[in-house]
Amino acid sequence: MCGIVGFTGRENALPVLIKGLYSLEYRGYDSAGIAAFTKEGLRVVKTVGRIANLEAKIKEEHEDLTCTCGIGHTRWATHGGPSDRNSHPHLGGSDGKIAVVHNGIIENYKELRERLEAHGYVFQSETDTETVAHLVDYLHTGKQEDLAQTVLAAVSRLRGSYALGVVSMDNPEEIVAARRDNPLVIGLGNGENMIASDITAIIGRTKDYIILDDNEVAIVRPDSVVVMNEFGDRVEKKVQTVTWDMSAAEKGGYEHFMIKEIMEQPKAVAATVHPRVQNDSIVFEENGLTDDRLRDIENIHIIGCGSALHAGMVGKRVIESMCRIRCAAEVASEFRYENPIIGKKDLCIVISQSGETADTLAAMRLAKQAGAFTIAIVNVVSSTIAREADGVLYTWAGPEIAVATTKAYSAQLSALYLISVRIARVRGLISIGDERALSAELQRLPDCIEETLQCKKTMQRIATLYANRSSVFFLGRGLDYAAALEASLKLKEISYVHSEAYAAGELKHGTISLIEEGTLVVALATQPALFEKTVSNIREVVSRGAAVVLVTTDDFTGDESVCQHIVRLPKCLSEFSASLSIIPLQLLAYYIAVERSCDVDKPRNLAKSVTVE
Incomplete structure (x- = not known):
């Protein structure tokens, strides 16, 4: 700020x-x-x-x-x-x-x-x-x-x-x-x-x-x-x-920095993933995440604010599923004041694009004081959080100028995937062959994001249809719920449209009373085991007059007839799907903001780096 x-x-x-x-x-x-x-x-x-x-x-x-x-x-x-x-x-x-x-x-x-x-x-x-x-x-x-x-x-x-x-x-x-x-x-x-x-x-x-x-x-x-x-x-x-030149901080022919940075996501993810995969194995030794330390972890705390927190919520689900370690994703400003239970064998993953976020920095200092090993996922070299953490994993997304983060968020997700795979391997939960296969999937992720970006014109057209809506609701289950939170935040940040993200199963517990004729609902369905449940939730909002945009995978098996618009994602490992599902929703938020003549790169009342409580 x-x-x-x-x-x-x-x-x-x-x-x-x-x-x-x-x-x-x-x-x-x-x-x-x-x-x-x-x-x-x-x-x-x-x-x-x-x-x-x-x-x-x-x-x-x-x-x-x-x-x-x-x-x-x-x-x-x-x-x-x-x-x-x-x-x-x-x-x-x-x-x-x-x-x-x-x-x-x-x-x-x-x-x-x-x-x-x-x-x-x-x-x-x-x-x-x-x-x-x-x-x-x-x-x-x-x-x-x-x-x-x-x-x-x-x-x-x-x-x-x-x-x-x-x-x-x-x-x-x-x-x-x-x-x-x-x-x-x-x-x-x-x-x-x-x-x-x-x-x-x-x-x-x-x-x-x-x-x-x-x-x-x-x-x-x-x-x-x-x-x-x-x-x-x-x-x-x-x-x-x-190490970067001025052109990286210029629009390069794009109308806004935000759309430029959305389009730069394949490069940002590749720069984060590729250096950490060597001989089909993920290597972290230089970051302080030694195999012995990863093997002895008892609990993981992921700390962040805003989009960094949402990345952490995705990471929590992937880590718990893949590594079977108790993991909590926590709001930095709450963590530091709730007298958290931190053990000396705990790992604290601190996420911040700028590396200067005040609440996140204070939470990290608290975790260090309690004896946890802290690893920072940051985008700015030599930032305060990077310098004070026990280890640092840079995202190498390059300068991000738009206030609403896009490429840094995607790079943070890929960093969390890397950590998840390595922990699972050193703890014996996956084989060497599994690690090779997962590493290959991670290296393929930039190409999948590049392919997903081809929905740009589709999302622009959808945005023109719904830019006048006063409220938008995002629904998802599991990883899709975590991704929905980030999608909702993007829309709020830059278009000033009221939006909320809900775990789809919570609809009947109050949320459904807000659905009326013409309400826009964006549903995410990238987890095959949850397709049927999500379709049931979609039917519930459609029966009350909602218009539904469904973001799903190529192998979606549910009833498509209930949705006004379907955006299909390239084939991708379901654990990494949040990296793809967010792309069309970043574009949707961007084009709705453009339609509403908002100042996309500098939304009102917001700052890129929040350095005060």
Whole structure:
């Protein structure tokens, strides 16, 4: 949530800041602003709405604005509603010598605000961030000439999470950055350096970067970057290099990032699966998932939020079926507060696209503290969850820009399949021949997804027929229920159509009262043993006037006449069917959103990376 970008160098920083902010749009925001050093002093321009509004305001009201150092921000309202005065950057002190941008939540801001007001500070906004700006000014003015030391002193007084970019008129070439439980990277250029909350904001200028760790502070100048720990000691940081180019974060001729990323799913799954299959066997040793550890597992906890949780629910069913280990898929925000029962021989699988999801990170830390072995399934290299987990299994889906995840979800599923097959093998539940056959099925999965994507035009046509529906219901049993939850979420996220997913057997327990003439019901039936039961549920909703779209397999044996539309999936092992059944339903959600003229890539009120509770 929210986005930070900062630049210090030799050329005009303003275009770099604006471009950087645009690259962070996918994170979600409702206002934007910049603070820039000019000959007249520190100038702040900010406005509610899109970055385009900020750009227009700069052109209309500040056309002479140029600078070689500045910071920018996209804000998602937390403390105080969307407004110009609540937008970042915030100025500190009556003379406005300090400017601050901030991602995160300052939990003790009220206490600090009261103390600062007692010292004569006047607050202009409702935000927790302005407290930081005034605190830095209070500690800096007449007390500490070095801005970095001031920031160190300030953050020691903060409770909560933060990524900070701070500038001061005392040194108009310098940006001081700090972080705790919120991502922040520093891009390393030639005669210029940047700070950003995401690599996408720096890749247009450089591919080299360092990652700040918790409680570190960085001094960023055009020709140098110095990082200190919380005690003020200098820290040497590993320089990393981005392995993908800017084209991976561009639309490439597609109308939206979401449809581009839907079409990239075969590649994402192949990149996740193929490196882990060697000589027809699944290999995890480098991830810390040794055969001995997998053999000794007593319980498995799968933790995630949103789509990551839904992937985990699929994984739970596959693991329990294939490995006969008790497995629970749990909401991260609930797990961390329910005093979970965790054993020292338990495995905790933590799933997060960004690797920065706040609740998931906290839940993982709790599991580690209790003695469980933690394995992270993440898409972002060197993210916080990846660095703190005992082992990491990267999904290699490439940058995912659309807020609603598609290819990262599919890659997460394939990672869970890999884990399932390997556990089953080392525990003697399947033979070497079985592992080879299952590995071959996993390697074939990208081709099956590619074939499934051929239903694109069919789903577009169905979307035009039902885009005006006010409610949609998704039904499924077993694995299909887990997949239905993700399908329902996709539709809600981007089209704003109310939708719910139900275990089909629950219909008679209340849900069926919501079915009326013209209600759209999407039924999933990919598990042969449950075909008859699912058809019975379909008949129940059809008899009450529902229109049914059935997503099923080529070998479906039920009565097809009760369905208005049937979408058939390629032949696939039933345990892996969720990877195929989700594809037409992602497309359905996408095309319904397009029909309803929604902002597909940036749905309202949502953010790509949720870094606050």
